[in-house]
Amino acid sequence: MEELKEECGVFGIYDQNDNLDVSRLVFFALYALQHRGQESCGIAVSTNNEITSHKDMGLVSEVFNNQILGSLKGRIGIGHVRYSTAGASNCLNAQPIVVNYKGGMMAIAHNGNLVNAEALRRDMSDTGSIFVADADTELVIKIVSKHLVANQNHEIALEKTMQELSGSYAMVLLLPGKLVGVRDPNGIRPLCIGKLKKSYVLSSESCAFSTIGAEFVRDVLPGEIITIDEDGLHSYQTKTPDRSAMCIFEYVYFARPDSYIDGASVHQARFEAGKRLAIEHPVEADLVIGVPDSALSAALGYSQQSGIPYGHGLIRNRYIGRTFIQPTQSLRDMSVRIKFSVLQNAIEGKRIVLLDDSIVRGTTTRIIVQMLKDAGAKEVHMRISSAPVKFPCYYGIDIASASQLIASKLSVEQICQMIGADSLGYLSLLGMLQTPVGIKGGLCDACFTGKYCVQE
Numbered sequence: 133m134e135e136l137k138e139e140c141g142v143f144g145i146y147d148q149n150d151n152l153d154v155s156r157l158v159f160f161a162l163y164a165l166q167h168r169g170q171e172s173c174g175i176a177v178s179t180n181n182e183i184t185s186h187k188d189m190g191l192v193s194e195v196f197n198n199q200i201l202g203s204l205k206g207r208i209g210i211g212h213v214r215y216s217t218a219g220a221s222n223c224l225n226a227q228p229i230v231v232n233y234k235g236g237m238m239a240i241a242h243n244g245n246l247v248n249a250e251a252l253r254r255d256m257s258d259t260g261s262i263f264v265a266d267a268d269t270e271l272v273i274k275i276v277s278k279h280l281v282a283n284q285n286h287e288i289a290l291e292k293t294m295q296e297l298s299g300s301y302a303m304v305l306l307l308p309g310k311l312v313g314v315r316d317p318n319g320i321r322p323l324c325i326g327k328l329k330k331s332y333v334l335s336s337e338s339c340a341f342s343t344i345g346a347e348f349v350r351d352v353l354p355g356e357i358i359t360i361d362e363d364g365l366h367s368y369q370t371k372t373p374d375r376s377a378m379c380i381f382e383y384v385y386f387a388r389p390d391s392y393i394d395g396a397s398v399h400q401a402r403f404e405a406g407k408r409l410a411i412e413h414p415v416e417a418d419l420v421i422g423v424p425d426s427a428l429s430a431a432l433g434y435s436q437q438s439g440i441p442y443g444h445g446l447i448r449n450r451y452i453g454r455t456f457i458q459p460t461q462s463l464r465d466m467s468v469r470i471k472f473s474v475l476q477n478a479i480e481g482k483r484i485v486l487l488d489d490s491i492v493r494g495t496t497t498r499i500i501v502q503m504l505k506d507a508g509a510k511e512v513h514m515r516i517s518s519a520p521v522k523f524p525c526y527y528g529i530d531i532a533s534a535s536q537l538i539a540s541k542l543s544v545e546q547i548c549q550m551i552g553a554d555s556l557g558y559l560s561l562l563g564m565l566q567t568p569v570g571i572k573g574g575l576c577d578a579c580f581t582g583k584y585c586v587q588e
């Protein structure tokens with residue numbers, strides 16, 4: 133693990149007699165959400181309560197073609213892009229998951245992680261449940277089915293489902309005649325509502341709305357169940373804690389900069405983080421550059437606040453596709469060199485401020501610093517637009533244990549030495565918490581503090 137990885141992205145659409153090409157709109161929306169997961173993807177659509185679906189391993193562009201999209205006809209559609217943190221990376225765990233239950237067919241697409249998945253699986257196995265996959269989403273759909281059979285009202289059934297789940301979840305469900313969106317009571321993962329003509333759409337991030345020509349309406353609130361049916365949009369609010377806990381890393385790194393989450397612009401949050409970093413960790417230098425793409429907004433903020441010119445210094449290779457775990461250190465170093473290259477004439481002879489969003493193991497950072505020095509940089513001053521990541525994430529981000537994190541083992545000075553930089557400065561946690569300007573509600577900061585909002 134060299135970078136943090138998001139778990140998934142979800143999307144849903146209900147055609148309100150606008151005559152939309154539902155599967156193609158989901159397909160384009162998944163393109164916009166591809167940064168949230170590149171291992172597998174899928175689309176499920178329904179007409180007359182029959183659901184057809186297609187899913188496979190690979191990128192959206194690899195899994196779908198015209199013929200497949202043409203076979204997915206329906207008025208309601210949901211889609212999913214996946215990066216696996218819970219459950220194996222295989223087609224059985226690809227989503228949407230489609231099932232038959234007593235009331236007909238339903239499908240689910242889920243972003244997040246359940247912290248009580250093991251206990252739920254154990255309890256359900258003890259009472260005879262069998263599972264075809266090992267991801268927690270299969271647990272969710274079985275619990276939904278149980279409550280739908282026992283309660284005619286789907287909102288009550290989903291509320292009861294939510295009472296059994298602990299952790300993070302933003303999900304879209306295709307129920308007979310309905311599209312439903314659910315966000316966990318802490319609002320850890322994002323989910324928002326958009327509108328395309330008269331039709332409503334749901335998405336992990338608002339960047340998918342601009343892709344398909346939809347307008348942003350609002351965020352789904354923590355603990356809210358949104359139902360879209362032929363009568364329009366309905367909201368049902370379940371009980372929530374006093375303070376929400378939206379993942380602050382969505383602003384730092386995961387989300388696309390053109391998205392708005394819980395009232396705050398992702399680009400603006402990163403830009404403000406860069407400005408604060410320049411105040412907290414000033415340095416004399418000639419050029420500010422960012423590690424593309426997620427640190428570019430912060431680099432711009434650092435430059436504006438410090439008055440040091442901003443420029444391009446690193447180029448990202450966009451055509452790598454999936455990368456594989458390399459068996460030796462020299463091959464791992466090579467993967468970083470394939471991913472990034474240096475603009476030598478922009479760097480040579482200059483004192484560089486290099487912005488990045490986080491340091492995980494430190495190996496990628498060390499290689500990038502070395503590449504800049506090899507290209508003739510006089511000095512490289514590393515600035516990180518988040519606080520040191522010291523604790524694992526149990527809410528859908530791929531940080532399995534503290535031992536994988538360099539900041540949990542070494543001091544800032546030791547990390548600076550290890551990456552070979554001339555100086556290193558992290559944004560303070562206080563500075564981070566103030567950056568998503570306009571955010572409604574609280575933020576999760578557990579990977580910096582070890583204080584978790586939901587535990588098993």
Ligand code: SF4
Nearest residue numbers: 379380525576578579
């Ligand atoms: S622990 Fe960190 S990465 Fe995980 S949800 Fe909280 S802020 Fe996000």
